[in-house]
Amino acid sequence: MAARTKTTKDRPSYRCTECGWQTAKWLGRCAECQAWGTVEEYGGAPAVRTTAPGRVTTSALPIGQVDGRQATARSTGVPELDRVLGGGLVPGAVVLLAGEPGVGKSTLLLDVAAKAASEEHRTLYVTGEESASQVRLRADRIKAVHDHLYLAAETDLSAVLGHLDAVKPSLLVLDSVQTVASPEIDGAPGGMAQVREVAGALIRASKDRGMSTILVGHVTKDGAIAGPRLLEHLVDVVLHFEGDRHARLRLVRGVKNRYGATDEVGCFELHDEGITGLADPSGLFLTRRDEPVPGTCLTVTLEGRRPLVAEVQALTVDSQIPSPRRTTSGLETSRVSMMLAVLEQRGRISALGKRDIYSATVGGVKLSEPAADLAIALALASAASDTPLPKNLVAIGEVGLAGEVRRVTGVQRRLAEAHRLGFTHALVPGDPGKVPAGMKVLEVADMGDALRVLPRSRRREAPREAEDRR
Numbered sequence: 001m002a003a004r005t006k007t008t009k010d011r012p013s014y015r016c017t018e019c020g021w022q023t024a025k026w027l028g029r030c031a032e033c034q035a036w037g038t039v040e041e042y043g044g045a046p047a048v049r050t051t052a053p054g055r056v057t058t059s060a061l062p063i064g065q066v067d068g069r070q071a072t073a074r075s076t077g078v079p080e081l082d083r084v085l086g087g088g089l090v091p092g093a094v095v096l097l098a099g100e101p102g103v104g105k106s107t108l109l110l111d112v113a114a115k116a117a118s119e120e121h122r123t124l125y126v127t128g129e130e131s132a133s134q135v136r137l138r139a140d141r142i143k144a145v146h147d148h149l150y151l152a153a154e155t156d157l158s159a160v161l162g163h164l165d166a167v168k169p170s171l172l173v174l175d176s177v178q179t180v181a182s183p184e185i186d187g188a189p190g191g192m193a194q195v196r197e198v199a200g201a202l203i204r205a206s207k208d209r210g211m212s213t214i215l216v217g218h219v220t221k222d223g224a225i226a227g228p229r230l231l232e233h234l235v236d237v238v239l240h241f242e243g244d245r246h247a248r249l250r251l252v253r254g255v256k257n258r259y260g261a262t263d264e265v266g267c268f269e270l271h272d273e274g275i276t277g278l279a280d281p282s283g284l285f286l287t288r289r290d291e292p293v294p295g296t297c298l299t300v301t302l303e304g305r306r307p308l309v310a311e312v313q314a315l316t317v318d319s320q321i322p323s324p325r326r327t328t329s330g331l332e333t334s335r336v337s338m339m340l341a342v343l344e345q346r347g348r349i350s351a352l353g354k355r356d357i358y359s360a361t362v363g364g365v366k367l368s369e370p371a372a373d374l375a376i377a378l379a380l381a382s383a384a385s386d387t388p389l390p391k392n393l394v395a396i397g398e399v400g401l402a403g404e405v406r407r408v409t410g411v412q413r414r415l416a417e418a419h420r421l422g423f424t425h426a427l428v429p430g431d432p433g434k435v436p437a438g439m440k441v442l443e444v445a446d447m448g449d450a451l452r453v454l455p456r457s458r459r460r461e462a463p464r465e466a467e468d469r470r
Contacts, residue, residue: 073259080279093258097217099219111274127153143274164209172213173216177217253266253303261304285308285361298311301371302410302413325358330367338401369408375394406429425439
C-alpha cells in the first residue's frame with residue numbers, strides 16, 4: 001500500500017508566542033520581534049479563504065460630518081494623569097498602564113477610580129491579584145472610598161463581563177490583565193492566547209458601551225510589558241509607571257497615545273497616605289544650602305516637554321586599591337566615564353585617574369540625556385579641585401569627545417524654568433536664543449571656557465607641597 005502524501009493541510013505551522021508571527025518551519029529566533037526561543041508549533045497551516053462583501057453597519061460619511069464630540073476627554077480628577085492622557089479619559093478608550101511590582105500602580109488607579117466616580121459616572125474596580133478586603137484597607141488609607149465606586153475580586157472573564165452588565169460603569173479598572181482568563185480558551189492565565197482574548201473582549205465592551213477602561217499590565221525583568229506585543233497595538237494608550245521603590249518620585253510616561261502627545265510626563269510623590277501629583281517637582285531634586293559645596297552642579301533636564309531642575313553631585317577620594325572605583329547612581333556610567341576622559345585629556349585635570357570617584361543625582365531622578373554632560377563635568381572638576389561652583393548657577397550642554405560644548409534642544413524652556421526657581425546665572429552653548437530678563441547667561445564653546453567659572457584654589461595642592469619639602 002502506497003504511503004499517503006502529506007498535504008499542506010496536515011503540515012504543521014509555527015507561531016511566535018510574543019508577537020504572533022507565523023512561519024511554515026521552525027526557527028530559533030522570531031524574524032519579526034527578534035526574540036529567541038519563542039517560535040512554537042501550534043497546529044496545521046490555515047487554509048486560504050476569501051471573504052465576500054457583507055452589509056455595513058454604519059454608512060461612510062464625509063469627515064467633516066463626523067461628530068467629534070463623542071471623543072471629548074473627561075477628567076480623571078488627577079491633573080498629572082490628565083496631562084499625560086491629553087486632557088483625561090475619552091469614552092471608549094482603552095489604556096494600558098505597566099510598571100514594576102511595588103511601584104504604586106494599584107494605589108494610583110484606586111485613587112483615580114475614586115475621584116472619577118460620581119452619580120452620573122460609576123466606576124468599577126476589578127482586582128485579580130488581591131481580595132476585596134485588601135483593596136478596601138488600601139482605600140481607607142488613601143481616602144479613596146466613594147459611594148459610586150464599585151469593587152469586585154474576579155479572575156474569570158465571563159464574571160467581569162457580568163459585572164459590567166450589572167453596574168454599567170463609565171470607567172473600568174482591571175488589575176491586572178494577566179490574572180484574568182476565559183474558560184473557553186486553553187492555556188494558563190497570562191499566556192498569549194488568554195491575554196489576547198481577555199483584552200479583545202474588554203476592548204469590544206469598551207467600544208460598544210462608550211466606557212473608558214484602564215488595564216494594568218505586568219513587566220518583564222528587562223522592563224518591557226509582559227505578554228504579546230499585540231496587546232500594545234490593540235489598546236489606545238500605553239503608559240509606563242516608573243520610579244525607584246526607595247525614592248518618593250514616580251513618573252508616568254506616555255509611550256503611545258491616540259488622543260494626545262506622547263512626550264508628556266506626569267510626576268507623582270508616593271508617601272504613607274497614598275500618592276499625590278506634583279505640579280512643581282523640582283524641589284525633590286534640589287538641596288537648598290546657604291553656601292555652595294564643592295562637587296555639586298545644577299542642570300535642567302527635559303522629561304518629555306517638562307523642564308525639571310536637577311542636582312548632580314560628585315565626590316573624589318584617594319583610592320586604596322590599584323583599580324580606582326567608579327560608582328554612579330541616577331547617571332549613566334558610560335557618560336560619566338566619557339566626562340572623566342574629556343576632563344583629563346581636554347581639561348588637563350590629571351588627578352582623576354588615580355582616585356575613587358562617586359557621582360549621583362538627588363531625589364531619585366535619572367539623567368540620561370546628553371544635556372546633562374556639562375553639569376556632570378563641572379561637578380567632577382569641582383570635586384577634584386575641592387572648589388565650589390558659584391551660587392545660583394545652572395549648566396546646560398552636551399560635551400563632545402573633542403571637548404566642545406554642543407547645542408541641545410529646548411534651551412529657552414530650560415532657562416525659563418531655572419529663572420522661575422530663582423537661578424541667576426547659566427552656562428549654555430552658543431546661540432541660546434531669547435534669555436529671561438535679569439538672568440546672566442555665559443556662552444561657552446568648549447570645556448576650557450566652562451572650567452573658567454571655577455575659582456582658582458590650591459587648598460588641595462598645599463599639603464602635597466609641604467610633604468615634598470620634608
